[in-house]
Amino acid sequence: MGRPAAVLSAAVLILGFAFGPAAVSARAAATPRDALTLVRQALAALEVTPPDIAVATERVIKALFARDTRGVDMPRVREAAQALGEEDTEAAAAYLMAALRSGQTSSGGFDMSLWRPVQPRVTGTPGAYALLAAAALLIAAGGLVARR
């Protein structure tokens, strides 16, 4: 690479990266102020394994002081806050769901079931056993082919 090309490449790299950090800090500054988003965030923090009580509590407290409480049943949020104080995450999640459900029924539909995770379920059905047998056959057949 010649010297002018190297200088040009360096200039392009420096200018290119210079646009980065500003965009990131602008994104990080945005925090929700409406109770609906804050309650959804608190619920999400409780749905992960293990539940993140600190984040959930912080968001619930912010929700309690939010000016925009549309779509949220606030008394239920207060009950959720109490449950979080007792570290009862299951009850808190149930109260938050109820707070959203009551709010949503008054303001129109959203499939609330999407706000709960689908738990992996192991079924002991004959179909499941047949598939397990098929898996065992595949492993055995593969082993035979690989050993030959």
Next chain:
Amino acid sequence: MNPSSRARGLWAALDARLALHNFLYEVPAYANTLPYVLGAVTLAGLVILVGSGILLGQFYAPDPGVANQSIRIIIAQVPLGEVIRGIHVWAAHLTIVILLLHAVRVYATGAYRFPREANWAVGVALLATMLALFFTGTVLRWDQQGIEALEHNIAFAGLLGVFGGWFSPAFSSHVPILTRLYMAHVSLLPLVLFILLVTHVYLVRQHGFSPYLTSPAAAEARYTFAHHLKKAAGYGCIMLGVALALAIILPPGEGAAPVSGIEVTKPAWLFLPLYGLENLLGLQGLWGAVVFFLWLLAVPILDRDRTPGWQGRRRALAAGGTVLVVLIGLAVYAKVWSPVAHLH
């Protein structure tokens, strides 16, 4: 005409048109041992992933409003949908494990040395593409882990400035970034992967299998490449069986519909070292991935030791071992630590 002469006739007819004899070139005996067959087993894993991915693609809706719901429909309503999704998810994990083992074997035996430096670079690019496929697959789940992965992706794109433009939602304001990542997952990245794979296999064909480190006599050709592929097909069959069994015993669930603005999850195991680095250094820690891949690309340049046998591998193994220990250490640290907010 007896069956065997009929088969020979069919082979001759196909060979005349498809030049299949090119796959019958001789390979040494050690090429059919497990450590040397891992690359081909990765290929078998990719076949499983493409097959199950095509099936899932018929029912997945890459739109932020319905993506999570479409996965629930795949799990609950599509016949065998949960099993196919389970196979796809577990085969992805298994393929990455085998690919990493293949990379470790190539590194440990110094198979990147002259004249295979270019093929090592192609292999590194293949590893990066596979990780990108795994990453985009995580985002497509469109649960909390998925959206947090996407937000990290966007934030890192911000660090890259104009070079990260494609990864920004602003790149195409009327098409959701989830939809564009889906396009990358099912067409762009597989295309890149295919081109790299063809190049990788072509270069293996040109240079032959890398020499056996300790016993040059073992290089005596005893089998053909067709044997090697058959062996890989056997291991691929085992992989499919294991993925199927795991899909039944440990089916992957689906998280709640995501909400942006919080960080309460951790990434999949293979991104844990990067997550650990991010815990220590903040968002800038994501540069660790760039440094790691630059180091991998530079390995053939850094390692100039040509002493035969394990004697000549001591320094490279020490360096590789150090990197491995650091990666595992970061992963363990990230695993035991509570999730940390890096963006909000």
